[in-house]
Amino acid sequence: MISIKNLVKTYKTKHTETLVLRGVDLEVKEGEFLGIMGKSGAGKSTLMYQIGLLDHPTSGEIILNGKQTEQLTQNDRTLMRLSELGYVFQDYALIPELTAKENTMIPLLMQGLSREEAGDISTRMLAKVGLANRENNLPSQLSGGEQQRVSIARAIAHNPKILFADEPTANLDSVSGKAIIELFETLHADGQTIVMVTHEEEYAKYCDRVVYLEDGKITREFKPK
Amino acid sequence: MVTHKAPNNSRIMAVAWFLAKRQILRSNKYTTALIIFIMMLTFLNLVVISGILIGLIEGGNIANKEQYTGDLIITTIAGDPYIKSTYAISNTLHAMSDVENVSVRYFEGGQVEANYKTRRDFSDLPDTVGTQITGINLGNEEALSHLSKYVVEGDFLDANESGYILIGANLLHRYSSTFGDAFASLEGVYPGDEVKVTVNGRTKTFIVKGIVDTKVNEVSLRAFMTTEDFLRLVDRPGLNANEIAVDLKPGSFTTPDILKSNLEKAGFAGDGKIQTATEAIPEFLNQIRLAFGLLGNVIGLIGIVVASITIFIVIFINAVTRRKYIGIMKGIGISSKAIEISYVFQSIFYALLGGGFGMILVYGLLVPAFNAHPLDFPFSDGILVAPLSGTLFKFALLLIVTLAAGYVPARMIVKKNTLDSILGR
Structure with a gap:
């Protein structure tokens, strides 16, 4: 499903050059729930942004669903993000002017679904994440945990092949965080491939496999289950 | 899907x-x-x-357009003293079904003198003003330009009366003082006052019937009398006029341009300068x-x-x-x-x-x-x-x-x- 070879990412400014990923090799199987852990600044999020096509690696190879991604145009990358990938961000990343349902609908509308079809799917997805009665609420009218559920509903509404989650529980209290991670577990049980960045050990145990990043390299991996 | x-x-x-x-x-x-x-x-x-x-x-x-030219105006060709064939042109216009009003105007350059009865010092210049003395058919002019609407003092002329004159407001100092010394003007002339009108050396006294005031200088800088009074004052051979203003019926098919063209086709192009209201606007x-x-x-x-x-x-x-x-x-x-x-x-x-x-x-x-x-x-x-x-x-x-x-x-x-x-x- 995901194959990464010798991935390098360097951030350059006028005077400095920071090597964040130093040749990462990684394979993720279809249906796998992978956790990426590491200390702050280890390159966890950077690795996820490269795999999720939100950023361009300096060098190396990323193959997603059998497709080489280095040669993809900007439009192809956007289309691939729209059709095959889903994202859950640490700060929920909901559009403030859109209701929970509308936030969930946008990717579906962009994929060409009618307003009715997109609305039906969004309603089902929001029900799936436990927000059946909050679909007409704006993000500002929802708690952090509820906003993250909307974010998950949006990420899975178009049935992506891979779901990326960047520290999805970091801004939540323990109860909400646990609820979110259990939601991921449910999705995983349904066959969803998930790549999740986290720094919390208690949530890493829900993953099939965890890779540990240190100073831009995978130094170890383990299977918590 | x-x-x-x-x-x-x-x-x-x-x-x-x-x-x-x-x-x-x-x-x-x-x-x-x-x-x-x-x-x-x-x-x-x-x-x-x-x-x-x-x-x-x-x-x-x-x-x-509304107060002076109408939809079309015929004036004298430069160098000519009058519009030739005035009678024929007037008859032709009256015969056209889309023409609503025709006003034939006669004028000559002349002088109006006021306050001569109260003049004490004869070494001073008389209180005179040069203007165009204009003879109009009251009914026709009223129908075309509604001249009586602009009478601000006194009354409009009466076709049954003789010896009366309408003075344009800009010929009077109290109205034209805002223009500075741009125009010579008469002091203190009011309805009922007597003025002397001199044209081509012939002088006659008239009683001021009213003062007419509009923002159209061709009206406010003239003195008006009936055609009959004008012809009695001015020694003009024949009845050739100086201006013929024409109004078309509202909503008529004939436009001013078509009317102009028709008059030219009728052979009047050499008799007078034919202009639509738009063409008559000063450059x-x-x-x-x-x-x-x-x-x-x-x-x-x-x-x-x-x-x-x-x-x-x-x-x-x-x-x-x-x-x-x-x-x-x-x-x-x-x-x-x-x-x-x-x-x-x-x-x-x-x-x-x-x-x-x-x-x-x-x-x-x-x-x-x-x-x-x-x-x-x-x-x-x-x-x-x-x-x-x-x-x-x-x-x-x-x-x-x-x-x-x-x-x-x-x-x-x-x-x-x-x-x-x-x-x-």
Whole structure:
């Protein structure tokens, strides 16, 4: 499903050059729930942004669903993000002017679904994440945990092949965080491939496999289950 | 079913509209109202300033047509003392079914002397003024120019009376003092006073029946009497006139140009100078009209630039503050075009509403108000000239400029790196 070879990412400014990923090799199987852990600044999020096509690696190879991604145009990358990938961000990343349902609908509308079809799917997805009665609420009218559920509903509404989650529980209290991670577990049980960045050990145990990043390299991996 | 094809234009438009509509509906109402208000002021600046400037001249042109030339005027050809074949021309005009009124005017240069009875010092120059002594058929002139409407003191002439004269207000000092020394004028002449009128060495006394005041100099700088009195005073061979003003029936098929052409075809081109009301407008007025129009357009263009900068800033600030969300939308696969167009839709919304309210204000309030209460200028009653075609063109111009002013800043922000936008870097 995901194959990464010798991935390098360097951030350059006028005077400095920071090597964040130093040749990462990684394979993720279809249906796998992978956790990426590491200390702050280890390159966890950077690795996820490269795999999720939100950023361009300096060098190396990323193959997603059998497709080489280095040669993809900007439009192809956007289309691939729209059709095959889903994202859950640490700060929920909901559009403030859109209701929970509308936030969930946008990717579906962009994929060409009618307003009715997109609305039906969004309603089902929001029900799936436990927000059946909050679909007409704006993000500002929802708690952090509820906003993250909307974010998950949006990420899975178009049935992506891979779901990326960047520290999805970091801004939540323990109860909400646990609820979110259990939601991921449910999705995983349904066959969803998930790549999740986290720094919390208690949530890493829900993953099939965890890779540990240190100073831009995978130094170890383990299977918590 | 979900498709994985690149989004087509209709899909992009649908998403752009979806986003724009919600951003407009759920944005701060006061901010939206303020932007629309600015757009309305810009539109008014574009239409009203030039409209008033042109209206100052247009008001004069309309008055000139209504009070002096009618739809068409025949005057003497340079070098000729009279219009030849006046009788034949008049008969031909009266025979035309679309002609409503014809006023045949006779005039000669002459002098009006006032206050001669109270003159004590004969070493002083007499109180005289040079003018065109004009003989008119009262019924015909009234039908064409409604001259009696402009009598501001005393009464209009009576066809059954003789020895009376109407004096143009600009021949009197109390009316023309605002023009400085531009005109020689008579002191203290009132209805009932006696004046001496001298034409070609023949002098006769007349009683002032009334004072006629309009902003058309060809009226306010003349003295009027009945044709009979004129012909008794002036030794003119035959009945050839100096001016023939013609009015067409309202809504008639014949236009002034067609009437002119018909008269020329009838062989009258060599008898007098035939001009439509538009052609009879003095060239300097046309030049002023062009200059005012240009000035109005320059002011309007400045307004357009200010409006486009305003919209640019509004959309830019909106896009900058929403940069993170723009990044997120790009991140989850919403096409850049859809995001950019959503901002263009917002700009169009502001321009449409601002321009729309402006149109309502112009045609619902300002044009009727200016028509009812024209601006009082010395040479005209200024109205607001806002032809619909010109106004719609300016509306379209505002829309296009706003569209560009909305698109450019949105494009600038959308072009930024997706991840940098999401992370606020």
